[in-house]
Amino acid sequence: MASLRSAGALPKLGSTQSTFRGLSAAFQRVSISSPPQLRHQLNITASRVCDLTGKKANNGYNVTFSHKRNRKLQQPNLQDKKVYWPEGKRWVRLKLCTKAIKTIDKRGLSVMAKEAGINLWKLPFEDARSERTEWLATHEHNPPMAKDPRKMKNPERLAASKKTPLVARYLSGKVVYIREGSDLSEL
Incomplete structure (x- = not known):
């Protein structure tokens, strides 16, 4: 370390003898510069903010009888709503x-x-076009089925099997899995 200091690689601004294990430590003055500028600023949106007006929580106090003040947030009266948008013919x-x-x-x-x-x-x-509602009324609407990784892959064993595959159907707003070919009226 002494050879580096004599060569000029380490500037000697001040040194003190440390009482901790007798080590010598060199201290340098470091100028603190401004923090580096971020290239991408994160836009964090609060969860309790009105989408259209931007209303958010207000700082307030609960004031007791003895006039002590306890901080609180006065939240806006937010509702999750489906609003009809006539130009787009949909519920947003x-x-x-x-x-x-x-x-x-x-x-x-x-x-x-x-x-x-x-x-x-x-x-x-949610689509509110008349063409879409007519199409949904005429076509059977069944829920999608997940792929079964344990499904038989051998076509001969599959043909010989007496079990029919499960299919998903809607029954009073709930998804029900039944065997193919059976009726919902049996449930």
Whole structure:
């Protein structure tokens, strides 16, 4: 270390004798610069914020009889709502405060969404077009089945088997698994 210091590799600004095991330590003055700038800023959105108006929690106090103040958050009255959007012919899911629900009735959903910078086409929705409801009424709507990794792969054994595969069906809003060819009326 002494050879490095004499060669000029380590600047000697100050040294002290340490009482801890008799070691000599050199201290340098370090200038603290500003932290490096982040290239990507994270946009963290709070969960309890109105989608259209941006209302969020307000700082407040619970004041006791002795006038002690205990901090609390006054949360907005948020509701998860499906709102009908007539231009898109769909029901759109939004998290709204009750004030925004009243304002939608007055001003319209598309005007408020444009002011809030929300693209209504990208939100979760339920289709309300008449063509879609007619198609759903005429076609049988069955839930999707997961692939079975234990399914028989040998076609001869599969043909010889007396069991029929399970199929998923809707029964009063719930998914029920039944054997292929049997009726729902048996349940």
